[in-house]
Amino acid sequence: MVVTSIMVIFAMPAVMLDSTYLIFDRTMSMHFFNQSEGGDALFYQHLFWFFGHPEVYIVFMPGLGFISSIVTAFTGRKIFGYTAIVSTLVITGFLGFSVWVHHMFATGLPQLGQSFFTAASLMIVIPTAVQMFCWIATMWSGRLRVATPMLFVFAFFLTFTIGGMSGIMVGSVPLDWQLHDTYFIVAHLHYVLIGGAIFSLFGAFYFWFPKWTGRMYDEALGQFSFWLLLIGFNVTFFPMHILGLRGMPRRVYTYQPGMGWESLSRTASIGAALIALGVLMMLINFAISRRSGVVAGANPWNADTLEWSISSPPPVYNFLHIPVVSGANAVWDAAPDQPYVTGMRFDRREVLVTKTLDAEPDHREEMPAHSIYPFILALTTTLGLAGSIFYAWWFVVGMILTTIAGIGWFWPSKEDVREELRREMAMEAVRD
Ligand SMILES: [Cu+2]
Structure with a gap:
């Protein structure tokens, strides 16, 4: 990939x-x-x-x-x-x-x-x-x-x-x-x-x-x-x-x-x-x-990659505990008492970012939440490009609509603003 x-x-x-x-x-x-x-x-x-x-x-x-x-x-x-x-x-x-x-x-x-x-x-x-x-x-x-x-x-x-x-x-x-x-x-x-x-x-x-x-x-x-x-x-x-x-x-x-x-x-x-x-x-x-069909279980092929270590079909949140990977064939290489990552927040989409070379934990990162805007953006882009096949002004129309959709996508949600305020206040409290 x-x-x-x-x-x-x-x-x-x-x-x-x-x-x-x-x-x-x-x-x-x-x-x-x-x-x-x-x-x-x-x-x-x-x-x-x-x-x-x-x-x-x-x-x-x-x-x-x-x-x-x-x-x-x-x-x-x-x-x-x-x-x-x-x-x-x-x-x-x-x-x-x-x-x-x-x-x-x-x-x-x-x-x-x-x-x-x-x-x-x-x-x-x-x-x-x-x-x-x-x-x-x-x-x-x-x-x-x-x-x-x-x-x-x-x-x-x-x-x-x-x-x-x-x-x-x-x-x-x-x-x-x-x-x-x-x-x-x-x-x-x-x-x-x-x-x-x-x-x-x-x-x-x-x-x-x-x-x-x-x-x-x-x-x-x-x-x-x-x-x-x-x-x-x-x-x-x-x-x-x-x-x-x-x-x-x-x-x-x-x-x-x-x-x-x-x-x-x-x-x-x-x-x-x-x-x-x-x-x-x-x-x-x-x-x-x-x-x-016959119920498959987690790993019917005895395959080696991580998706086979969780139930079939996988739960929406995928991994309850983020697994620690210790080899290219993650499932085969895992020790019986393989450690896993704990201490992540459950109330937001938080992921653990690791260092590039040795995959050691480095920092947490929040992933964006559900949003309809990427889909709208795709629609407005398609509209502008498909329209411009027939008439050049569609290109401009598509660009304006796409800009609006792009602004909508990046507009901070109320939740984001509250989170940001909380963080700032915590910082201030530390400074005082
Ligand atoms: Cu060729």
Whole structure:
């Protein structure tokens, strides 16, 4: 999450700038991207993909965290090569910003630049491969149990590896020129994003379902739904590789008969129906198990992280006593007489802030209370930005409303004022 968040901070401004320029062009007759008025359309693509490629990692990196959690729990073993996994994630975070031009090979950029971006694109496979080997080593040396979450991990390995392989293919310029804007790309991106983000997310749904609801999902139905999804996914997206090699362009809703694309397109449609059925099975499973599933208990997987040490579903206040953590696998590493934090106030949202390096108690901090204002702020921001697509003045309207909502958010409540007065009086009493 740290690497993902840092990537968000550097990637999002590019797309914010890009869409703002686009709004300026469309509603105020500016010419950032208008070729005939001296603008540059490629400038739009550069800014977009400087966000767009890191975005791929932003989307599936949390998935890599799910995979690590599930693999650890289902092998009963500390993850192999923890340092290697973490450092390769950081490396991916950096490299992710140096590959965006591979989306633009067909725009006729200078060849030297293209070779740099090919090299960087092929290089980014290495850190991900290191992570794969670490997970495999963990499973190899642990006592592997198989249930639906673990099946999704296997599906992740299979599909994400195929997606990585086709990524190497389109990362090289000559093949990219052949395959640019064809269905091959559609196949590649779904193998990466469904393989990387959706399968790991679905695995996480099954993994944390007992924690969220206090009940187990139905294992047989879960596995049935899993196979529908895996088979459906491959029947849908694998033929698209071949469709792309046969020259079928992306973003077309129909085509002339006799192009040789019909049967494979039909196969893909059948696969899509299987995917829909698989997702439906999952939802039905969750809906039924939520009410009538077997009661799960606090830690049905014998997993290692802190959420499994409290009851399922967790109480609203989470931890009655803040636990002391003495290792990366907090539940496994805890001594039987593990100490916990006491002396915190219960009448306000107080948390203990620890020192960064040794996690020793440092000071208490009060967290903000419930507030509707962040939601209002989100609404006014959306209103201003969405409106400005059509009419530039909406931007100003949105900004004024957002400012009002921001002031509302930070306006001290009566409770805060009273608390502050009490503190000041206490200070004065000390001084006297
Ligand atoms: Cu990319």
